[in-house]
Amino acid sequence: xxxxNELSTFWFVTIGAIKVLAVFTVVMVVVAYMTLAxxxxxxxxxxxxxxxxxGPFGLLQPIADGLKNIIKEETMPGTAAKLYFVLGPALxxxxxxxxxxxxxxxxxxxxxVGTVDMVVADVPIGILYILALSSxxxxxxxxxxxxxxxxxxxxxxxxxxxxxxxxxVALGLSVIAVLLLIGNVTLTEAVWQQxxxxxxxxxxLSLAFIFFLISALAETNRLPFDMPxxxxxxxxxxxxEYSAMKFSMFFIAEYAHVVTASGLLATLFLGGWDIPxxxxxxxxxxxxxWIRGFDAAGAPIPATPSVLITxxxxxxxxxxxxxxxxxxxxxxxxLPRFRYDQVMHLGWKIMLPGSLGYIMLVAGTMLVLxxxxxxxxxxxxxxxxxxxxxTTLAFIFFVDRDRVIGGAxxxxxxxxxxxxxxxxxxxxxxxxx
Amino acid sequence: MAISVKVMRRPEVGRTSYMRATLKGMSLTxxxxxxxxxxxxxxxxxxxxxxxxxxxTHRMEVHAxxxxxxxxxxxxxxxxxxxxxxxxxxxxxxxxxYPIVYEIDEFRCIFCGMCQEVCPVEAIHVGRHFExxxxxxxxxxYDLDRLMEQDHPTTLLWDPSDxxxx
Numbered sequence: 087x088x089x090x091n092e093l094s095t096f097w098f099v100t101i102g103a104i105k106v107l108a109v110f111t112v113v114m115v116v117v118a119y120m121t122l123a124x125x126x127x128x129x130x131x132x133x134x135x136x137x138x139x140x141g142p143f144g145l146l147q148p149i150a151d152g153l154k155n156i157i158k159e160e161t162m163p164g165t166a167a168k169l170y171f172v173l174g175p176a177l178x179x180x181x182x183x184x185x186x187x188x189x190x191x192x193x194x195x196x197x198x199v200g201t202v203d204m205v206v207a208d209v210p211i212g213i214l215y216i217l218a219l220s221s222x223x224x225x226x227x228x229x230x231x232x233x234x235x236x237x238x239x240x241x242x243x244x245x246x247x248x249x250x251x252x253x254x255v256a257l258g259l260s261v262i263a264v265l266l267l268i269g270n271v272t273l274t275e276a277v278w279q280q281x282x283x284x285x286x287x288x289x290x291l292s293l294a295f296i297f298f299l300i301s302a303l304a305e306t307n308r309l310p311f312d313m314p315x316x317x318x319x320x321x322x323x324x325x326x327e328y329s330a331m332k333f334s335m336f337f338i339a340e341y342a343h344v345v346t347a348s349g350l351l352a353t354l355f356l357g358g359w360d361i362p363x364x365x366x367x368x369x370x371x372x373x374x375x376w377i378r379g380f381d382a383a384g385a386p387i388p389a390t391p392s393v394l395i396t397x398x399x400x401x402x403x404x405x406x407x408x409x410x411x412x413x414x415x416x417x418x419x420x421l422p423r424f425r426y427d428q429v430m431h432l433g434w435k436i437m438l439p440g441s442l443g444y445i446m447l448v449a450g451t452m453l454v455l456x457x458x459x460x461x462x463x464x465x466x467x468x469x470x471x472x473x474x475x476x477t478t479l480a481f482i483f484f485v486d487r488d489r490v491i492g493g494a495x496x497x498x499x500x501x502x503x504x505x506x507x508x509x510x511x512x513x514x515x516x517x518x519x
Numbered sequence: 520m521a522i523s524v525k526v527m528r529r530p531e532v533g534r535t536s537y538m539r540a541t542l543k544g545m546s547l548t549x550x551x552x553x554x555x556x557x558x559x560x561x562x563x564x565x566x567x568x569x570x571x572x573x574x575x576t577h578r579m580e581v582h583a584x585x586x587x588x589x590x591x592x593x594x595x596x597x598x599x600x601x602x603x604x605x606x607x608x609x610x611x612x613x614x615x616x617y618p619i620v621y622e623i624d625e626f627r628c629i630f631c632g633m634c635q636e637v638c639p640v641e642a643i644h645v646g647r648h649f650e651x652x653x654x655x656x657x658x659x660x661y662d663l664d665r666l667m668e669q670d671h672p673t674t675l676l677w678d679p680s681d682x683x684x685x
Contacts, residue, residue, distance in 0.1 A: 130552045135559040420543065420548045486538045 092420070093200035101197075105206050106187075113186050116150035116411075117341040124415050131419045158330035166327065167233040174230025175328065175335035181219040181226075182342035188212045189276045189349040192359050192400035193369050194376065196391045201376065204396060205274060213265065214273040216350060217258055218306060223343065224250040227307075227314055230336075231324035242323025245426065246314035248306065252433035253304035253311075259441035260297035263448045264354050267291065267470075273350075274370070277358035281368040282379060283467045286357040290470035291448065292478045295355045297441050304433070307340060308414055310421040313429055348410035349403075356406045359399035367395050436485060445504040447477060571675040574632040576644040577661065578669035584678050587667055588642035591616045595634035595643055603627035604634060621663040625651060632674060644673035 093101065120138065122144060129136025162171065192204035209215055224247055231243020264287055265271055268279045280286050288295045304311040315323040325336045352358060361367045368378045369389045378389035418487040424432070451473050460466050560567060569575075580588045591608025607620035632645045649673035653659055 127552065129559075130557075131548045133551055133554065133558050135557050135561075159597070416545065416548060416552070420544045482538050486536050 093202065097199040098247075101199075101202055102206070105202075108273070109186060109206050110183065113183065113194040113342060113345055114338070116345050117338055118152065120341045120344065120411060120415075121151065121337065123411070124418075127412070127415045128419045131416075135173075152334070155334040156333050160332065161327070161329045163235060163327050165235040167235065170229045170233035171327075172332075174233055175228050175332045176226070176227060178223060178226025178339040179335045179342070180258055181222040182339040182346065183345045185216050185219050186342070186349060189346070189353055190277055190358055191349070191403045192397075193395045194391045195393065195396040201391050203274070203371075204400070206403055208272065208274050210272055212274075213261055213354075214271055216346070217254070217261070220343065220346070221250060221254050223339065226336075226339065227324045230328065231314075234324070234327035236327050238320040239324050239326045242314040242316070242320045242326070245316070245320075246324060249304055249307070249311065249313050249429060249433070252430060253301045253437070256297055256433060256441055257301035257305055257436035258308075259438065260294045260301060260447060261354070262445050263291050263294040263441070266445070266448055266452060273353050273358070276354055277360055278368075279363070279369040279462075280357040281360050281370075282462060283462040285467045285471070286355060286362070288361070290467045290474055291355070292474045292518055293444050293472075293481060294441070294448075294474075295351075296478065297444070298354065299351065300432075301437065302351060303414070303417065304429070305341040306347050306414075308344065309418040310424050311429060312423060313426055316423060318423075324436075344411065344414050348407045348414065351410045352403060352406035356415050357404040358406075358411075359456075361398060361402045366398050369395070410504075440481065440485070444477065447473065475490050541667060555680065561622070569647040569649075571647070572677060573647045574630045574674050576625065576646050576648040576651050576669060576671065577628070577634070577666055578644050578671065578673060579621070579666035580642050580644065580673075581667050586593075587618060587620060588640050589618045590640055590642070591618045591621075592639060594637045594639065598633045598637045600631060600633065601627045601629045618663060621666065623661045623666065625659045625661055626656070632676075635674065636676060646671040646673050648672075654671050 125147075126136040126144065128139075136144065137147045140146040140150045162168070187206040188209055190203070190208070192206035195202045197205055227246040227250075228243040231239045231241075231246065234240070264276065266275050267283075267287060267290065270276075270279075276287075279376045283290070303309075307314050313323075314320075315325075320326070325333055328336065359367075364379065369376050369391060372386050375386075376391055377386040379387050381387055448470070451470055455466055455469060460469070582588060589608060593606060593608065596602075596604040596606045603624040603626075605622040605624075606618055607618060608616055609619040610616050630645060635641075635644045638644075643666075646669060648669070651659075
């Protein structure tokens with residue numbers, strides 16, 4: 087068995103500091119290049135080229151943008167509440183950059199001084215930490231909206247708070263289904279359990295994935311849920327009055343949220359740093375050492391951390407996170423913005439009861455499987471996949487047709503039900519509206 | 520022409536699948552994303568293909584010996600609707616009229632091209648050229664020398680028998 091190569095306290099602190107610096111730097115660079123990717127991909131979607139002037143393929147554009155934002159004039163409305171006006175961007179960016187800390191991004195790395203977990207802080211409350219801190223982000227938005235003393239900014243802040251609270255519930259409830267399957271809240275355990283199950287949670291928990299994806303879009307204030315910004319209605323909502331680097335802070339915060347949400351989606355539903363169809367990278371800290379899994383008799387199979395596996399798994403994590411980042415941009419430039427009542431309708435009337443019911447279903451299925459003594463493996467996951475797949479299809483079939491986003495249409499529909507079958511007019515329903 | 524109303528055939532309420540619509544939209548945007556044909560004109564490197572009747576910066580035609588073709592008849596300042604041409608005419612000892620001062624304020628000019636149409640000796644022209652940015656306002660009043668220096672192609676006048684310039 088591979089020896090448990092623990093770090094000494096000195097090295098734990100030193101390597102911890104290095105990891106903090108490295109992860110922070112990488113996240114900031116990814117955020118900077120997300121702004122470029124957003125502009126380039128949106129341009130491609132609209133058959134344009136996008137910024138390609140600064141450096142090869144426009145790769146130095148984020149630097150130019152940053153430089154511009156730093157040397158721009160900072161404006162401050164005369165009637166703004168100064169303390170909160172300055173505090174707003176800081177409060178917005180702080181939770182965004184610290185939430186990435188609990189996401190494991192690669193298999194453990196062996197070093198001469200011991201084996202290093204490839205996660206900044208493997209805290210035992212992993213997912214709860216992310217939920218707690220990401221909901222703090224709304225304070226930054228609400229405060230800056232209020233402190234600007236501008237009606238549009240204020241409306242943006244109000245909308246942000248309403249939307250965040252609504253979707254925080256659905257987000258938390260969709261995570262509970264995942265937690266049921268993990269049996270824990272740490273994210274390293276989430277990766278491990280997906281390796282043990284032999285499949286990623288996107289299959290056995292497909293509906294939770296859909297709920298989580300939608301809630302994550304709403305939580306990060308991205309289109310189609312960018313009610314707090316809503317350029318056409320609220321100018322740009324809560325950051326209307328901000329300029330230069332303070333404005334940039336909100337942007338960095340938004341993109342950092344997107345990066346964290348993508349990492350979280352990859353970790354919870356796409357196996358994190360797990361490489362598919364290969365058990366060689368499975369690795370978890372067991373009480374006796376690093377193990378790959380358990381054999382039929384229940385004895386742990388040892389695993390050997392290696393630099394190659396760390397690099398491969400890091401690559402796998404980057405690919406998965408990158409996919410979700412692209413998906414975020416892709417969705418943004420495809421879907422129009424929801425109306426405010428549609429957002430609330432979807433959040434409270436569909437997502438909340440839907441995810442509650444889904445938790446019951448997953449818990450019930452798991453209870454039956456456990457009672458039947460099905461081992462945690464492919465069969466277990468397969469049964470859950472079938473159950474979830476049927477539920478997802480049924481959910482889409484029954485709820486999708488005008489009931490997800492009813493809005494103003496609903497009234498027409500209810501009214502028509504009482505009208506005796508009228509002769510079909512060529513105008514169709516448009517004529518009656 | 521009678522006003523006609525086009526009634527949009529929308530799918531009946533309750534038969535709309537937002538999921539399917541979303542997926543259709545996503546596939547459409549994806550097709551455009553990977554489509555290599557882009558509409559962007561890489562401007563400073565690639566110049567736009569200006570129409571033969573494009574009316575831009577003025578130029579003054581010159582004789583072979585370098586004199587302006589203008590005979591200071593005063594038709595262009597008269598016809599100019601924006602009143603942007605200043606002309607002071609003179610006469611040499613052989614009795615040839617020539618412009619002493621000929622200035623066009625490109626800021627006031629509306630590029631209607633009437634100066635070119637009215638010119639009896641085809642001296643003043645509007646041209647197929649639009650890059651006339653400057654660092655100061657006074658540089659936008661083009662004097663005679665500057666107008667003579669311009670070497671961009673001149674605008675094709677509208678021909679009623681060939682209204683589309685084909």
